[in-house]
Amino acid sequence: MDKDTGTGYDSTMDVSTPQSPKVRKQFPFPEIEPKWQQYWEREATFRAANPGEPGSDKPKYYALDMFPYPSGAGLHVGHPEGYTATDILCRYHRMRGFNVLHPMGWDSFGLPAEQYAVKTGQHPRVTTERNIATFRRQIKALGFSYDWDREVATTDPEYVRWTQWIFLQIYNSYFDPVAKQAMPIALLEDAISKNPTRKAEWVDNPFLAGAHLAFREARKAGETPTDEELRAYLDEHRLAFVAEAPVNWSPDLGTVLANEEVEEWTAKGHTVVRKPMRQWMLRITDYAQRLLDDLELLDWSESLKDMQRNWIGRSEGAEVRFALKDSEHEIEVFTTRPDTLFGATYMVLAPEHELVGEITTGEQRLAVEDYVRKASTKSDLDRTDLAKDKTGVFTGAYALNPVNGEEIPVWIADYVLTGYGTGAIMAVPAHDERDFEFAKKYQLPINIVVLKEIEPGDGAIPTGEMMDTAWIAEGFAVASPPDGLRYEAPDINGLKTPEAKAKITAWLEEKGLGAAHVNFKLRDWLFSRQRYWGEPFPIVWRDGQHEALPESELPVLPPEMDDFKPAGDGSPPLAKARDWVDLPDGATRETNTMPQWAGSCWYYLRYLDPKNAERFCDPEAERYWMQPHGIDLYVGGVEHAVLHLLYARFWHKVLFDLGHVSTPEPFHRLVNQGLILGEDSQKMSKSRGNVVNPDDVIADYGADALRCFEMFMGPLEQVKPWSMSGVEGLYRFLGRVWRLAMQENQEGEWTLAPAVTNEPVPDHLQPALHGAIKGVTEKLDSMSFNTAISDLMVLTNALTKEEQRPRAALETLTLLLAPFAPHLAEELWSRLGHAQSLAYEPWPAFDEKWLAVDEVELVVQVNGKVRAKLKAPAEADQSALETLARESDQVASWLDGKTVVKTIVVPGKLVNLVVK
């Protein structure tokens, strides 16, 4: 799921380890790390119990990492950051008695392996398998507590089967506008058929009943729909559909891209142009409102929610129809400001608008056609780059403003986008910056109809020519209509913007001229790619119509080929495999493939039941792990804020609507780990030479030190620079912990230190011990890993000072450390005399009695400045503390010759004497 997928295939695969400093190891991590990794694997320590298996009676905890795209470059230190955070919480939850699901897998379809295949002829599957092996080895070397029995790869044929199966669920559904959810297309088909057989299932649904009636009336009128018409009606409603639309086409990649992906690839230097093509789309726009509303259910950062909200881009307003002078056509526009209708002085159509050809007058035709042609060859980038300088051409046509009947000119301009709203606007230059700029340039009238305040008195309205910028905020309606004039439209003068909007909209609705309307920025998801290394669509074409393959035909795997080159004309590589494409019965296979996002849209569900051959996931397993509100913790990079996270939510909602999953949202709590920068505070990149390879770090300092350092660097969500001396610091800390209990003999063997005693923990150590238990526990609960480690250091420093090291105290420290440095902790636990792994040892509990102190430090302030620090009994009451403070020698000089006018006492903490 990495965005950074375009690198690495030309790099060598061997991971070279620089000469480690020939220094004595602080602790024998090169022996104990592989030892415990093998132990955990052999004992299946981290196998998660599905319902019915021993251990499934515990409460569940599902922590998910964003699975990686196994690139040729191998793991970098950014990967283990999020993985370590989830691993720590998983190990912690096991010790707290949870049945923990912590899986890992591979997002293994993707363009780099295919590009490598084009260059070298090596099959993408070979490349992919090799890269997965590298990633698996590297990840295992970090000692994460994954249940490897649940490993999945999106390229596995059995995984592809269910990705395609889910696609068919989407294909065989429509979005019901009444129920506001996906429903089986079979219901709609039944409703419009001549002899419905499932009426009981849909008769109460106004949408289906309405469709039924419409087709019945048509039949009564003798307009019996043909099979093609019925079919076309259904295809128009499917959640997966084929559309001819301007798409993002990259000639050098040889494929189309989703809107969300364009920036990523252009940033890498690829060209992306708009081009009309026939492509598969998914109707994510139907879910726009639910995707927006259900963000409220989620425990995500507000900034991440905001990114999704902005991407979905909901705006409320009205659609208004403008009649055209001397034409039967109408222009429909969307506006968020129907209150400014009296200020609409011209209209603008997008150059691609379907009416442009129809309404252009003879003398304007040449200029308009020229403009349209130029606009069509401009890429989106050109269009936005030239944003500052607005251009346009008058069509020669006039529209009639519905509120006052005025004739206003109709222009075309490329600042109006074809993909948003209706592709046409009413221009209100006084109250919209773009319209203002355009009107200034082409000397179109600017009529002010909103003022910030209404002046008492004569109320003369300033003229638009006096404005140097548009007033786009709300205010009070004026000149709507202008003084002395009356129109059929209501007078909204003096109304505040919201009321003015409501009144005008109501009138438009009443007159049939328009209606309140909600618009979204979100576009439907362009779902097909012209690639080889992706899931083929389980679709065949017959007589120009698409049809689904039966489930028994799944999985549909890409054919064996040795030429992976895209044709360059937009036809996919698969089209060249004629034997595969042409079926004996005359049908042909769909040759597009699905985007890489398809596999990552549901992998978290396959983990729940990865070996199931009957279903994508057993319903009982789904309920067990996903109830009550989905995945307990999902950690990954913020780069997926509007890609993977939006797509996966959409698929999940479709599956939810169809009854295949039990929660409306998949990822209840989501945390974005911050980027790790190079030691130079620059983004890590091969060209800068500041990339840190985790293998090197493990070789020199061990996996535990790497894990601990990544957590100690700073808050998980923060961007932070790498520091090799920082790793060394954590390495030394782990060495100190080790040597609390161990010492090295003449032969270089580590044995239990004689300082380790079986005496009970002395009272003077108890506050440090229980303070650490409390601190680490609370900080794990709040995911404040850096301060949790700091608490462990404080306890370690306290124990280091002790001559005698009580075994009980060392055991507690070992358990607290275990989630962070599991190899070291397991080894210490074993050396302290335990035969079993500590993975399921109960988490230490603290006793408040050791945290209560009987003497506190009392801060005495005079006028808010600290003047003394005194010892005071913890139970002293306010007046006692005040007396103590006033009588203190250190304070006396500050009170000399002054009068105390006020005293503030914070019990147990501070006394502030206010003097004059």
Place this chain on the structure above:
RNA sequence: GCCCGAGUGGUGGAAUUGGUAGACACACGGGACUUAAAAUCCCGAGGAGCGUGAGUUCCGUGCGGGUUCGAGUCCCGCCUCGGGCACCA
């Protein structure tokens, strides 16, 4: 331009509801051990001033105001950096 987030020592970062600013580390300096070094252990440290000294005073959380007995924390106005969106009507 719009929407978020963040500015704390030489560095990474700590600081419940406003209540001792700088926890814990890194880097640095000093000491112990060592023939020496590495490793380890101990000690020091926000800045400025005064004092031989134990100490002590002032300043200090991007800048300017404000609220409060008391502000890193709350309010208003700026500046800088980072992220997202970007002609979305």
